[in-house]
Amino acid sequence: MSRSETAGAGKARAGAQGVGTGLAGPDAAGVLSGVPSAAGREPRWTWTFGLFRSELVMTFRRWRTVALLGVLAAVPVLVGIAVRIETGGGPGGAGAGPAFIAQVTNNGLFLVFTGLAATLPFFLPMAVGVVAGDAVAGESGAGTLRYLLVAPAGRTRLLLVKYAAVLTFCLVATLVVAVSALIVGALLFPLGDLTTISGTRISFGEGLVRTALIAVAVALSLVGIAALGLFVSTLTHSGIAAMATTVGLLITVQILDQIPQLHAIQPYLFSHHWLSFADLMREPVYWDDLVRNAGIQAVYAAVFGSAAWARFTAKDITV
Numbered sequence: 001m002s003r004s005e006t007a008g009a010g011k012a013r014a015g016a017q018g019v020g021t022g023l024a025g026p027d028a029a030g031v032l033s034g035v036p037s038a039a040g041r042e043p044r045w046t047w048t049f050g051l052f053r054s055e056l057v058m059t060f061r062r063w064r065t066v067a068l069l070g071v072l073a074a075v076p077v078l079v080g081i082a083v084r085i086e087t088g089g090g091p092g093g094a095g096a097g098p099a100f101i102a103q104v105t106n107n108g109l110f111l112v113f114t115g116l117a118a119t120l121p122f123f124l125p126m127a128v129g130v131v132a133g134d135a136v137a138g139e140s141g142a143g144t145l146r147y148l149l150v151a152p153a154g155r156t157r158l159l160l161v162k163y164a165a166v167l168t169f170c171l172v173a174t175l176v177v178a179v180s181a182l183i184v185g186a187l188l189f190p191l192g193d194l195t196t197i198s199g200t201r202i203s204f205g206e207g208l209v210r211t212a213l214i215a216v217a218v219a220l221s222l223v224g225i226a227a228l229g230l231f232v233s234t235l236t237h238s239g240i241a242a243m244a245t246t247v248g249l250l251i252t253v254q255i256l257d258q259i260p261q262l263h264a265i266q267p268y269l270f271s272h273h274w275l276s277f278a279d280l281m282r283e284p285v286y287w288d289d290l291v292r293n294a295g296i297q298a299v300y301a302a303v304f305g306s307a308a309w310a311r312f313t314a315k316d317i318t319v
Helices: 003-016 026-034 046-060 063-087 112-121 123-142 147-149 156-188 204-221 223-233 239-256 274-281 288-312
Strands: none
Touching: 003 156, 026 147, 026 156, 046 156, 063 112, 063 123, 063 147, 063 156, 063 288, 112 156, 112 204, 112 274, 123 156, 123 223, 147 239, 156 204, 156 223, 156 288, 204 223, 204 274, 223 239, 274 288
């Protein structure tokens, strides 16, 4: 969308909540300066739901978001086709390779695990970083942020809505990869009982349950980068700069996580335990790294979420 179209959409989003888009008057001055207006009324929860719904619509209707989801959906398709061509679809022919890929020809459900393992190190967090980085900076750069702040939500509520929308994207992006891989795996390879990493057999139904748990674990792994991207987004008026900075930080952290000499700090990096979701395919499930990963993501969400709130509530919105 062009800048003028985006600005018009911002006005419509504010107007849809029953507020004007003019900036005159004490209420508007109070909102834009970050100081609550005495004349302002407390918004109802239905207003917050409407703002969240509007944010989701704006996020998922952007061509950039659609393109990102398309790329994510294409990764397991390409992996499945490559394995099919390489092995001819015969069982047990995949040989050695990345996690789970050796089992794809035996059971198409393993393509879900392979697809998530292939996209989690870069593609999934990059997509989240782009969406999170544009959350506030994109609105500010397009001139629509001030129209949203005129609405009786307050900066804290608006920031929480935006973070909730980014977290929703985390889950949707993960499900796109998982569903795409499941469909391709069912079309190209047989389905049935699974052999876990521990060598035990579980039913196909239990395998589907574990697949859903793995998708949730992967989505939770993106909570930290989502908070980091939102914080960066509050630092600038340029959505492109915020997106580039977030992706750059992601790459930097990934590099740091691969340097042996930095082993002392690596357990505290948000990407260090990303692949712990593989432990859900053990029998019994090994929970230690999964819990550590959840704890690290919670810490990053708290730290950078608080930093984003502190920055956004004190930010001077002039455009």
